Amino acid sequence: MAVERTIRHIKALATGAKYMLGGHRLTLMYPDDIQEFPDGYRGMIEYDWDTCIKCGLCAMVCPADAMKMYVSKEESEEGKRPVRRPGINYTRCIFCGFCVDICPTNSLKFTKVHDVAFYTFEEQIYPPERFREGIPKPQYDKEPRRVRAVLDEKRGIRYEPVE
Amino acid sequence: MSLEERELEVLIGPQHPASGHMRLVAKIDGDIVVELRPNIGYVHRSVEKLAEVKKYLQIIPLVERPSLADTTANNLAYVMAVEKLLGIEPPPRAQYLRTLLAEINRIHSHFYGMGIHGVMIGSSTAYMWCFGDREPLIELAQELTGARLTYSYIVPGGVRRDLPQGFEDKVEKVMRYLENRMPDYFDLYFNNPVTRARLEGVGVLTKEDAIKLGVTGPNLRASGVPYDVRKAEPYAAYPELDFDVITEEAGDAFARVMVRVREIQESIKIIRQVLKKIPDGPILNEKYMKMIPPNLRKQVEETGHIKFPGVFANLRVPAGEAVARVEGGRGEVVFHIVSDGKMSPYRMRMVTPSFRNVILFEHLTKGARVADIPAIYGSLDYFPPEADR
Numbered sequence: 001m002a003v004e005r006t007i008r009h010i011k012a013l014a015t016g017a018k019y020m021l022g023g024h025r026l027t028l029m030y031p032d033d034i035q036e037f038p039d040g041y042r043g044m045i046e047y048d049w050d051t052c053i054k055c056g057l058c059a060m061v062c063p064a065d066a067m068k069m070y071v072s073k074e075e076s077e078e079g080k081r082p083v084r085r086p087g088i089n090y091t092r093c094i095f096c097g098f099c100v101d102i103c104p105t106n107s108l109k110f111t112k113v114h115d116v117a118f119y120t121f122e123e124q125i126y127p128p129e130r131f132r133e134g135i136p137k138p139q140y141d142k143e144p145r146r147v148r149a150v151l152d153e154k155r156g157i158r159y160e161p162v163e
Numbered sequence: 164m165s166l167e168e169r170e171l172e173v174l175i176g177p178q179h180p181a182s183g184h185m186r187l188v189a190k191i192d193g194d195i196v197v198e199l200r201p202n203i204g205y206v207h208r209s210v211e212k213l214a215e216v217k218k219y220l221q222i223i224p225l226v227e228r229p230s231l232a233d234t235t236a237n238n239l240a241y242v243m244a245v246e247k248l249l250g251i252e253p254p255p256r257a258q259y260l261r262t263l264l265a266e267i268n269r270i271h272s273h274f275y276g277m278g279i280h281g282v283m284i285g286s287s288t289a290y291m292w293c294f295g296d297r298e299p300l301i302e303l304a305q306e307l308t309g310a311r312l313t314y315s316y317i318v319p320g321g322v323r324r325d326l327p328q329g330f331e332d333k334v335e336k337v338m339r340y341l342e343n344r345m346p347d348y349f350d351l352y353f354n355n356p357v358t359r360a361r362l363e364g365v366g367v368l369t370k371e372d373a374i375k376l377g378v379t380g381p382n383l384r385a386s387g388v389p390y391d392v393r394k395a396e397p398y399a400a401y402p403e404l405d406f407d408v409i410t411e412e413a414g415d416a417f418a419r420v421m422v423r424v425r426e427i428q429e430s431i432k433i434i435r436q437v438l439k440k441i442p443d444g445p446i447l448n449e450k451y452m453k454m455i456p457p458n459l460r461k462q463v464e465e466t467g468h469i470k471f472p473g474v475f476a477n478l479r480v481p482a483g484e485a486v487a488r489v490e491g492g493r494g495e496v497v498f499h500i501v502s503d504g505k506m507s508p509y510r511m512r513m514v515t516p517s518f519r520n521v522i523l524f525e526h527l528t529k530g531a532r533v534a535d536i537p538a539i540y541g542s543l544d545y546f547p548p549e550a551d552r
């Protein structure tokens with residue numbers, strides 16, 4: 001038994017040493033490395049002002065009350081009746097993507113940006129006029145390296161630079 | 164306290180003592196636990212009550228939230244109950260895709276549990292390894308669903324997305340990776356004499372007690388009870404797949420870990436079968452498919468991404484009651500929905516495996532050493548938010 005135990009101790013240490021020297025690393029070195037996400041990633045949402053038919057389905061399906069219909073000022077004044085358009089509140093959005101999936105005109109689209117970092121609370125609320133201008137561009141102190149996760153049968157994940 | 168009094172009360176928690184916010188009230192005599200009572204409810208989120216004011220589709224993300232690492236089980240069980248009330252069935256391909264995600268999720272949920280257990284008994288290497296090896300699986304799930312953990316992938320009548328291009332190859336790579344890596348896990352952690360000394364013979368749950376206490380999931384099977392909802396009441400694509408129910412006889416903390424390890428190997432087997440057998444065809448029930456406008460239907464066929472029919476925004480479910488259950492990573496998940504025909508359930512009951520297993524804290528720790536508390540806790544893969552809901 002004691003021999004068996006000693007062998008097992010040695011095996012455990014040897015395995016540890018193998019990994020220490022083998023450079024088996026799974027960590028993504030964020031924010032020096034930024035991962036590019038696969039297509040269909042459910043990130044922040046883009047809004048197409050022109051194709052939207054103002055049906056309100058996106059606001060109706062939203063489980064977090066993040067998507068809401070706002071009275072669109074200029075249009076309402078022009079048409080002399082309230083025109084409502086969707087706006088999004090990123091303090092509430094949970095990125096379920098239901099709004100994107102239900103929009104009958106594809107006016108809402110996923111982007112691959114998920115950095116919901118803002119200085120103020122108010123900045124996170126996007127009424128329609130702001131929503132149409134697109135998502136904020138992430139800013140970095142130093143331009144990061146873009147990497148992609150490659151699944152690998154030896155290493156699990158390798159992060160490879162994308163050109 | 165007088166000198167004659169031997170017992171001391173020790174409060175463990177409630178600020179995140181291990182896998183979430185809960186408090187363990189321990190009475191100890193020297194190094195021996197006289198009594199340990201779990202004090203739960205610190206992360207109660209009122210999921211059941213909230214469901215009464217949310218619409219049916221909106222409840223999907225809600226029921227996922229409490230379980231964090233094991234969201235697919237809740238998503239699937241809830242949708243199955245809704246489908247029973249609606250009287251619709253998902254097409255075969257969707258059943259396979261549900262199974263695929265459920266098994267990917269089971270593997271990374273087991274890694275999550277084993278990793279936390281590892282760090283609880285002092286092996287931060289096991290923790291790092293398990294959390295690292297969750298990542299390839301999460302990458303897979305992310306490519307399939309668009310999110311890392313909160314997939315909201317399963318909707319009434321089917322699933323939201325078809326397999327992405329080249330997905331089978333990626334899955335196979337990850338499965339091979341896990342198989343390659345498993346022997347090293349044994350050498351470094353499971354067969355490590357330190358791990359064995361900490362876990363073997365600790366927190367023994369007998370078969371009779373496991374049944375009597377209503378324990379569920381891997382914790383039940385580690386005591387030699389071959390009960391698994393996937394076999395007992397097969398759902399999704401499980402009736403067509405070949406797999407075994409994993410059991411261990413010892414009923415101790417180590418047996419509970421071993422059940423999870425062997426279930427990972429079993430899930431690998433299931434995933435391979437799913438990808439081999441998956442039939443072609445639609446991924447959403449015909450009834451809903453027809454409700455999608457023709458131009459969008461074409462787009463759905465091209466992209467493999469479902470567009471929701473408008474009725475999903477205000478889905479009405481016929482009056483009645485339905486119960487559905489699935490085998491999640493941590494055990495049996497049960498949903499009971501009572502509908503009065505309106506846009507929200509009249510009442511929804513959600514029974515989670517962690518809630519059923521929490522009784523083991525009291526049962527298994529009596530007479531154990533204080534240092535065994537984390538060893539037992541971790542072996543249960545108990546997750547406070549899931550129990551509290």
Ligand code: SF4
Pocket residue numbers: 051052053054055056057058059085086102103104105106107108
């Ligand atoms: S964004 Fe789409 S779903 Fe929302 S109001 Fe416009 S058309 Fe309707």
Ligand code: SF4
Pocket residue numbers: 058061062063064065066067088092093094095096097098099100
């Ligand atoms: S992604 Fe989900 S939570 Fe966010 S706005 Fe759309 S529907 Fe609402």
